Amino acid sequence: MEIRYPNGKRFKIEESMTNSPVKKDGTIYGNRGMTLEDDLNESNTYYLTNRIAVIHKKPTPIQIVTVDYPHRSKAVIREAYFKTPSTTDYNGVYKGKYIDFEAKETKNLTSIPLKNFHEHQVKHIQSVIECGGISFVIIRFSQTDEVFFLEGKYLLQFWERMEKGGRKSITKKEIETYGYKIPIGINPRIDYIRIIDLIYKE
Amino acid sequence: MEIRYPNGKRFKIEESMTNSPVKKDGTIYGNRGMTLEDDLNESNTYYLTNRIAVIHKKPTPIQIVTVDYPHRSKAVIREAYFKTPSTTDYNGVYKGKYIDFEAKETKNLTSIPLKNFHEHQVKHIQSVIECGGISFVIIRFSQTDEVFFLEGKYLLQFWERMEKGGRKSITKKEIETYGYKIPIGINPRIDYIRIIDLIYKE
Numbered sequence: 543m544e545i546r547y548p549n550g551k552r553f554k555i556e557e558s559m560t561n562s563p564v565k566k567d568g569t570i571y572g573n574r575g576m577t578l579e580d581d582l583n584e585s586n587t588y589y590l591t592n593r594i595a596v597i598h599k600k601p602t603p604i605q606i607v608t609v610d611y612p613h614r615s616k617a618v619i620r621e622a623y624f625k626t627p628s629t630t631d632y633n634g635v636y637k638g639k640y641i642d643f644e645a646k647e648t649k650n651l652t653s654i655p656l657k658n659f660h661e662h663q664v665k666h667i668q669s670v671i672e673c674g675g676i677s678f679v680i681i682r683f684s685q686t687d688e689v690f691f692l693e694g695k696y697l698l699q700f701w702e703r704m705e706k707g708g709r710k711s712i713t714k715k716e717i718e719t720y721g722y723k724i725p726i727g728i729n730p731r732i733d734y735i736r737i738i739d740l741i742y743k744e
Numbered sequence: 745m746e747i748r749y750p751n752g753k754r755f756k757i758e759e760s761m762t763n764s765p766v767k768k769d770g771t772i773y774g775n776r777g778m779t780l781e782d783d784l785n786e787s788n789t790y791y792l793t794n795r796i797a798v799i800h801k802k803p804t805p806i807q808i809v810t811v812d813y814p815h816r817s818k819a820v821i822r823e824a825y826f827k828t829p830s831t832t833d834y835n836g837v838y839k840g841k842y843i844d845f846e847a848k849e850t851k852n853l854t855s856i857p858l859k860n861f862h863e864h865q866v867k868h869i870q871s872v873i874e875c876g877g878i879s880f881v882i883i884r885f886s887q888t889d890e891v892f893f894l895e896g897k898y899l900l901q902f903w904e905r906m907e908k909g910g911r912k913s914i915t916k917k918e919i920e921t922y923g924y925k926i927p928i929g930i931n932p933r934i935d936y937i938r939i940i941d942l943i944y945k946e
Contacts, residue, residue, distance in 0.1 A: 590871060593871070593874050593875070594875075595875055596868070596871045596872050596875050596877070598830075598831055600802050600803060601802060601803040601804065601805040601806065601827075602803065602806070602808075603803040604803065604804070604806050604821065604824070606804075616825055616826070617825070617826060618823060618824070618825065619806065619821060619823070619824040619825065619826075620822065620823070621820060621821070621822070622806070622820070622821040622824060623818055623819070623820060623821065624818070624819060624821075625803075628800075629800055633835060633836075634835075634842070635842035635844070635872055635875045635876065635877035636875065637875065637876050638841060638842060638875070638876025638877060638878075639840060639841070639842060639876075640836070640837035640840060640841060640842040640843070641842070642837070666798070669792060669795070669798045670798050670837055672795050673795065673796075673797055673798050673837045673838065673839065673840070674837065674839050674840025674841075675798070675837035675840060676840075
């Protein structure tokens with residue numbers, strides 16, 4: 543299978559490489575056809591434009607094997623592979639504080655499988671917490687378009703439970719208990735900074 | 745021209761794509777043949793291992809055009825291009841604070857040309873400062889193996905000077921005046937956190 547955008551537009555890795563909800567036959571879901579990543583990028587642009595926070599999604603890590611340098615043209619990568627991320631996808635600054643999070647969505651109705659997270663990411667979350675950073679995950683249940691904010695420390699606990707032989711997922715009930723539901727707005731669409739204000743008010 | 749590592753090892757973009765010092769004929773410079781990026785990665789590993797700070801280099805941003813999905817094999821990127829970075833290369837957390845920097849080296853002896861920085865990066869540095877983050881650049885004069893720490897606010901001033909028609913570089917003299925020389929050590933090799941402690945001691 544080959545995917546190519548003839549106009550050279552950015553290839554959207556999330557739609558084909560992860561377990562994001564794929565829009566079959568152009569069906570538009572409650573989320574207006576936007577992925578969690580789209581919504582977060584839009585929210586981050588809002589934060590940046592309004593000088594509230596500077597949060598960016600990190601580029602997808604790529605292992606480059608072959609590069610061509612055509613005469614008088616831009617370098618072309620001819621062979622490269624997707625690498626497993628060693629950190630979370632999003633980070634940045636809010637009121638001088640370090641913000642770090644991972645965003646995942648699931649089509650499941652009652653839980654999110656922990657296999658959505660890589661072990662390296664979980665270790666990264668632990669390191670960030672140890673160094674005083676604000677760490678969390680944003681989880682979207684795509685069928686109901688519900689978005690939750692779960693602090694990193696709870697992800698670590700659920701991960702540990704799995705490693706001790708417990709369940710391999712976090713139930714939605716648990717996310718509702720330990721996390722915060724983020725109301726879906728217009729602009730910003732996913733106002734996670736509001737939750738940070740709520741948790742870390744000094 | 746085609747560059748390929750037969751062992752599939754990571755293609756080092758810094759050595760061929762930027763103005764890093766290229767080691768001709770395997771010549772080892774004072775820096776023991778390591779690039780500034782190597783040194784910083786090593787220092788960051790030291791900080792991480794010793795739970796001092798979590799700082800990572802962001803992956804190189806790539807615009808992916810074509811991906812093959814060979815049967816029962818990993819996806820292979822067949823056409824992709826290097827994108828201009830819209831942020832700085834390094835960020836992370838130290839004592840809860842957001843740390844953000846760009847690293848550049850020059851073979852010049854008396855100044856570093858401002859064309860080493862992209863306008864997007866300069867705007868990013870400004871945004872980071874506005875949101876209370878700790879922003880700086882690490883500049884290495886490769887011929888003398890001297891490494892300097894210059895706060896982002898000064899880079900902005902020199903950039904503005906250029907935009908007003910002034911010189912298109914920062915002189916080494918200015919860097920010595922407004923910045924801090926980072927002593928080169930063994931482990932960590934470039935202990936920039938020590939400079940942060942010095943500047944931001946509370």
